[in-house]
Amino acid sequence: MINIQAVKSANEHLLLSSYCPEVLQVCVAFVLCSPQAVTGSPVDCPDQDTAGTSCTISLEKLLERAVQHAELIYRVSEESKLLFDEMLISFGMNLHVPEGTMCAPKTVPVPMSKSEIQQISDKWILHSVLILAQFWIDPLVDVQTSLENYENAPSALVNRSKWMSSKLMSLEQGILVLSRQILGEGGLALEVPEETPERFVSSSSFETVRRDYSAIYCFRKDAHKMQTFLKLLKCRQIDKENCTFF
Amino acid sequence: MRNSGAVLILTFIAKLISQAAGVSPPGKPRLTSCRSPEKETFTCWWEPGDDGGLPTTYALYYRLENSETVYECPDYRTAGENSCFFNKNDTSLWVNYNITVVATNALGKNISDPVEVDVVYIVQPNTPENVTAVVVHDDQGPFVRVSWEKPRTADTRSGWITLLYQLRVKQEKDKEWEEYDAGMQKYYNVFSLHPDKEYMVQVRCKPDHGFWSKWTQTTYVKMPNYIPRERSLWIMITIFSVFIVLILTWTLNVKRKSVKLCLLPPVPGPKIKGFDKQLLKSGKSEEVFNSLVIKGFPPTTDYVDLMVEYLEVYDNEEQELVLDGKDLSEDCMKSKSLSDSDSGRGSCDSRTLLLEKCMEGREGSGSDRHQYSQHGETSWASSESSESQGPEPGSPESTDGRVKTWPVVFSSPQPQPHHHYQNGAVKPAYHSVPEILSHLSPLATPSNYHQLPPQQEGRFSKPACRHSQSYNQFNLDGVNPPVPGVSQSHSLEYVEVQTVDPQNMLLLRPLSDPNREPEGSDYAGEDYSRVKEVTSNNILLLQREMSHQCMNDYNQDLDSQADQCTTQQPPHPCKPAIHQLNSGMPQEVMRVMGNGYVDSTVLMPTY
Numbered sequence: 001m002i003n004i005q006a007v008k009s010a011n012e013h014l015l016l017s018s019y020c021p022e023v024l025q026v027c028v029a030f031v032l033c034s035p036q037a038v039t040g041s042p043v044d045c046p047d048q049d050t051a052g053t054s055c056t057i058s059l060e061k062l063l064e065r066a067v068q069h070a071e072l073i074y075r076v077s078e079e080s081k082l083l084f085d086e087m088l089i090s091f092g093m094n095l096h097v098p099e100g101t102m103c104a105p106k107t108v109p110v111p112m113s114k115s116e117i118q119q120i121s122d123k124w125i126l127h128s129v130l131i132l133a134q135f136w137i138d139p140l141v142d143v144q145t146s147l148e149n150y151e152n153a154p155s156a157l158v159n160r161s162k163w164m165s166s167k168l169m170s171l172e173q174g175i176l177v178l179s180r181q182i183l184g185e186g187g188l189a190l191e192v193p194e195e196t197p198e199r200f201v202s203s204s205s206f207e208t209v210r211r212d213y214s215a216i217y218c219f220r221k222d223a224h225k226m227q228t229f230l231k232l233l234k235c236r237q238i239d240k241e242n243c244t245f246f
Numbered sequence: 247m248r249n250s251g252a253v254l255i256l257t258f259i260a261k262l263i264s265q266a267a268g269v270s271p272p273g274k275p276r277l278t279s280c281r282s283p284e285k286e287t288f289t290c291w292w293e294p295g296d297d298g299g300l301p302t303t304y305a306l307y308y309r310l311e312n313s314e315t316v317y318e319c320p321d322y323r324t325a326g327e328n329s330c331f332f333n334k335n336d337t338s339l340w341v342n343y344n345i346t347v348v349a350t351n352a353l354g355k356n357i358s359d360p361v362e363v364d365v366v367y368i369v370q371p372n373t374p375e376n377v378t379a380v381v382v383h384d385d386q387g388p389f390v391r392v393s394w395e396k397p398r399t400a401d402t403r404s405g406w407i408t409l410l411y412q413l414r415v416k417q418e419k420d421k422e423w424e425e426y427d428a429g430m431q432k433y434y435n436v437f438s439l440h441p442d443k444e445y446m447v448q449v450r451c452k453p454d455h456g457f458w459s460k461w462t463q464t465t466y467v468k469m470p471n472y473i474p475r476e477r478s479l480w481i482m483i484t485i486f487s488v489f490i491v492l493i494l495t496w497t498l499n500v501k502r503k504s505v506k507l508c509l510l511p512p513v514p515g516p517k518i519k520g521f522d523k524q525l526l527k528s529g530k531s532e533e534v535f536n537s538l539v540i541k542g543f544p545p546t547t548d549y550v551d552l553m554v555e556y557l558e559v560y561d562n563e564e565q566e567l568v569l570d571g572k573d574l575s576e577d578c579m580k581s582k583s584l585s586d587s588d589s590g591r592g593s594c595d596s597r598t599l600l601l602e603k604c605m606e607g608r609e610g611s612g613s614d615r616h617q618y619s620q621h622g623e624t625s626w627a628s629s630e631s632s633e634s635q636g637p638e639p640g641s642p643e644s645t646d647g648r649v650k651t652w653p654v655v656f657s658s659p660q661p662q663p664h665h666h667y668q669n670g671a672v673k674p675a676y677h678s679v680p681e682i683l684s685h686l687s688p689l690a691t692p693s694n695y696h697q698l699p700p701q702q703e704g705r706f707s708k709p710a711c712r713h714s715q716s717y718n719q720f721n722l723d724g725v726n727p728p729v730p731g732v733s734q735s736h737s738l739e740y741v742e743v744q745t746v747d748p749q750n751m752l753l754l755r756p757l758s759d760p761n762r763e764p765e766g767s768d769y770a771g772e773d774y775s776r777v778k779e780v781t782s783n784n785i786l787l788l789q790r791e792m793s794h795q796c797m798n799d800y801n802q803d804l805d806s807q808a809d810q811c812t813t814q815q816p817p818h819p820c821k822p823a824i825h826q827l828n829s830g831m832p833q834e835v836m837r838v839m840g841n842g843y844v845d846s847t848v849l850m851p852t853y
Contacts, residue, residue: 067405071454078455112338114286114406221340224366224455228339231405239403 059181063234066178069171070129070227076160076167077220083157084216090152093209110225117229122236125229126179132222133172140165143215146208164219171226182237269299271354275347277361281370284399285339285407285453288332288365289325292347295356302351306330311342339366369456371409372397374432374449379467382435387475390415390467393433394449397459413449414461415439423448442471751777 110128111117117125144161147153273295282288294304306319319330343365347358374394382391392413400407413434414423428434428449439445445468448461498505745753753776776789 074455112341113334114337114339115334221364221366225340228406231408235404 059178060238062174062178062181063230063237066171066174067227067230067234069167069174070223070230073164073167073171074220074223074227076164077216077223080157080160080164081216081220083154083160084213087150087152087154087157088209088213091209093206117232122233123179123183125233126175126182129226129229130172130175130179132226133168133175136219136222137165137168137172139215140168140219143212146212161216178233267299269353270296272296272298272300272302272349272351272356274356275304275349275358277345277347277358280345280361280363280368281457282337282365282368283370283372283397284401285366285369286334286401287337288363288368289329290319290332290345290361290363291325291329292358294328295349297349298351298353300351300353302349304328305348305350307346307348309344310338311344337365340364367455369407369453371400371407371451371453371456371459373459373462374411374451375462377447377449377462377465379445379447379465381467381470383470388441388470388472390436390439390445390447390469391433392436392447392449392465394462395432397451400451400453408454409451410454411449411451412458413447415445415447417443417445439469441469441473444468753777 110132111120111124120128140161144158144165147158147161275295276293278291278293280288280290290306292304292306294302306322307316308319309316317336319332320336321331321333322329324331341364343363344360345363346360349356349358374397377392377394379390379392381388394411394413396402396409400409402409408430410430411428411432411434412425413428413436414425415436416423417440426434426436436447444466447465447467448463450459450461452458747753778787778789780786
């Protein structure tokens with residue numbers, strides 16, 4: 001069951017994040033400095049009568065904030081990848097993206113092209129985003145802890161990884177709220193992940209580094225996916241006529 | 247074995263032949279770039295290597311990230327030569343493509359290096375379209391509004407792509423472009439363009455993560471000819487101020503004279519009596535300054551008389567404190583002619599000095615006596631007034647009937663040939679007098695200031711001490727024929743003129759008298775001497791009321807005390823009383839005192 005409090009906190013998280021301007025730096029700084037990245041706090045609703053139920057935010061605003069959230073996450077992930085590349089160069093490791101399956105395929109197929117995306121429904125978009133978000137929360141936490149063990153990891157990279165994991169959780173909560181609003185109660189058949197993704201037990205530092213790098217690399221892609229999906233969803237929901245292209 | 251050997255040999259020969267013919271397997275091709283204009287399709291281009299002289303074919307193969315299946319490029323033509331076009335169906339996003347190009351010719355093939363491509367990250371949109379620039383007239387001034395449209399292929403409406411735009415502007419002749427970021431909007435207002443100039447405008451766009459598109463074709467816009475408001479304002483201000491300045495200048499010009507008078511007041515000319523500006527302008531300073539010279543000033547002739555510095559203070563016969571020996575010698579020569587420019591004490595002293603020193607040359611100089619008397623008269627006359635006030639050194643003031651210390655100078659304006667004494671006479675006089683005083687004080691012989699009869703002059707011919715003011719003669723009425731006797735009193739005591747009695751007698755009292763009183767004290771008797779007359783030699787002739795014996799005593803004392811010159815007065819009534827004439831003493835009444843000691847130092851101003 002969906003936790004009302006969790007939903008409220010998710011709303012508030014989306015609210016906070018939506019106030020960030022498009023400028024990444026300012027946003028990241030604001031977000032990183034904000035102490036309530038993870039912990040929830042009561043939401044100030046304009047029309048508050050009873051605790052929780054009547055406090056709603058319009059779909060438009062929700063979608064807008066969700067899109068901004070996803071965009072921000074994507075930018076931070078891109079920066080993280082670049083920072084990691086620099087760090088690898090400073091380590092002297094020439095870690096090229098290895099061939100083969102670097103990014104583990106998802107259990108649920110995710111649309112890969114625009115044509116596919118055009119054909120899927122809103123529900124499916126939401127579902128995909130949710131899956132992705134839920135998938136990446138834990139690996140990001142792992143990456144963050146692993147980066148802290150590095151000798152000369154740049155603090156910017158560590159901070160960003162922290163931020164990304166926290167923001168991803170907020171996004172997940174937001175998606176849940178969206179799905180509630182768009183699809184109604186119980187519209188989204190949540191599939192509990194069958195099993196947690198396999199955890200690498202790194203044998204050597206090289207393997208650890210490689211694992212972390214691949215995590216960031218793949219997360220960057222998935223963040224872009226999420227952003228794209230949410231944009232499409234926003235267009236569909238708000239501007240139905242113009243989005244008939246899909 | 248033979249076959250393999252034959253094959254090898256044949257291959258070797260084939261190679262040689264091919265090399266001789268210039269053919270070879272193709273060189274390695276190279277993938278230059280892959281681009282997607284709208285994140286839906288993409289195209290890859292490669293660069294062929296050396297074809298080896300033979301017709302070479304190229305094939306592009308790709309493999310998706312998660313599978314091993316190798317596909318070949320679906321479309322070689324759409325994108326042109328040496329390109330491969332992936333349409334929508336073949337484009338998968340967020341998936342890495344592993345692409346290679348293979349070059350094949352008759353002799354062999356060559357494979358390029360593989361390239362990993364994710365379509366999402368190679369987006370480079372097409373250029374914006376329909377760029378228009380129009381001039382908009384506004385209250386602030388005209389500006390240019392540039393507007394454009396998105397590239398046709400980009401799907402920004404659905405949010406599939408988010409494009410950011412950028413434009414740049416410059417004049418034809420400028421080197422650098424002025425760039426402006428327009429964000430996601432499709433128009434932009436450009437301000438601060440110069441009037442009557444033609445500008446070039448270009449626009450390009452970029453997805454939020456991707457590459458910049460190419461710049462559009464140049465669009466030209468011409469600014470109208472207008473005057474910026476601020477500039478027109480400045481022009482008006484300038485004209486107005488120039489106008490004001492002109493008016494002011496003209497007014498000043500009209501009121502030239504009064505302005506000149508106000509700004510440059512006339513310099514007052516010199517108001518020196520006798521100063522002739524014309525002479526100054528003519529450049530002859532000598533004449534100019536000569537005209538300033540007042541005849542008889544400074545009192546050159548009387549410098550000899552004012553020679554206080556010529557006091558000779560004797561400790562003993564041998565010792566002679568020549569204050570200004572040089573001058574003294576000169577002065578002796580001219581003492582006859584010099585009038586006694588007496589400032590009171592000084593002249594008295596000098597007189598004694600002169601007379602004493604110039605004993606030899608004294609005779610036969612009667613002709614000068616008149617001068618002496620004349621000067622002495624005035625000098626003595628001046629000495630009286632010295633009581634009343636201390637004359638300033640070197641400040642001769644002519645007096646009429648008033649006794650001043652430096653009177654004589656003006657009264658006898660005869661040019662004296664003793665100019666050289668002027669300088670020497672003044673300064674040492676006043677400075678040395680105190681010394682003389684101190685030195686003279688021991689001398690208490692009453693005979694200092696006695697004008698002895700000439701016959702007694704000889705006695706004083708050998709004074710041990712210098713005597714000063716021995717010959718003060720105060721006679722305001724007239725000048726009596728000077729008694730040539732240089733009463734060289736060997737005592738060196740100064741006499742203080744205490745009072746002047748109606749008979750024009752200066753009542754003196756010895757300076758060294760410790761018991762002296764500033765005034766009013768009646769030292770009748772032994773301490774004061776009565777001035778009898780002033781000789782022509784500017785000698786004060788003092789009356790001796792005492793008996794002759796006193797005189798003798800004095801003489802004896804003088805002789806006996808020739809060495810001492812102490813101020814201690816011998817305890818006998820004839821002792822001369824030396825009083826210093828204080829400047830503060832009321833001078834109205836002077837009493838004739840006993841002995842004839844006159845303290846000429848009294849007449850000297852206290853310095």
